[in-house]
């Protein structure tokens with residue numbers, strides 16, 4: 001289970017030609033592990049996440065999510081798989097200014113048709129998991145940057161995803177708060193058995209992750225992997 005990319009190549013149109021953003025990229029992100037992807041700006045990290053989230057279809061290669069080969073799926077089935085299996089944590093929390101921390105989470109469940117009672121219970125459980133129970137009634141403007149990012153992470157977990165895709169979660173945070181967010185992601189990954197792909201250009205705080213890949217000019221290599 002988890003997420004596998006195999007031989008993914010992705011090109012973008014570029015003037016009269018094309019730009020190869022991902023060049024034969026393979027990556028294994030097992031359940032219960034944080035798989036970090038590091039690399040310089042423009043190397044292809046966001047493109048890799050967009051392919052993993054089925055937001056972009058690659059030119060070639062295989063994407064397997066929870067054992068399901070995605071290339072044969074139509075648009076409807078992809079959307080359904082994304083909703084059921086994938087949580088995405090974007091770089092900026094993008095919280096809605098008029099909603100409390102708890103409501104940011106509840107609204108996600110509401111969109112999925114979950115009952116209000118179940119949504120309230122799940123939101124409370126997840127705010128507890130990210131250590132924000134006492135801030136449940138705060139609006140985004142009443143939360144620090146690190147707290148907003150923790151709400152963002154909790155919100156991505158509302159659909160109980162098996163795959164968690166995280167894009168540069170520490171970029172707006174200072175070193176200490178950035179480290180705390182990575183530690184939280186690692187703890188959540190291990191306790192909830194998500195297959196977490198953590199994209200970052202920041203190589204600090206990666207001691208606790210389970211594997212590290214590096215992308216340079218669209219090509220990937222595995223730098224380290226903890227023993228199972």
Ligand SMILES: Nc1ncnc2c1ncn2[C@@H]1O[C@H](COP(=O)(O)OP(=O)(O)OP(=O)(O)O)[C@@H](O)[C@H]1O
Pocket residue numbers: 012013019020021039040041042043044045046047048201
């Ligand atoms: N929609 C697009 N159309 C054309 N080229 C693109 C597009 N998106 C990205 N690129 C190019 O693809 C390459 C990889 O970009 P990508 O955003 O994946 O890199 P990145 O590693 O995430 O960079 P950063 O760390 O700066 O966010 C870059 O050369 C970029 O200019």
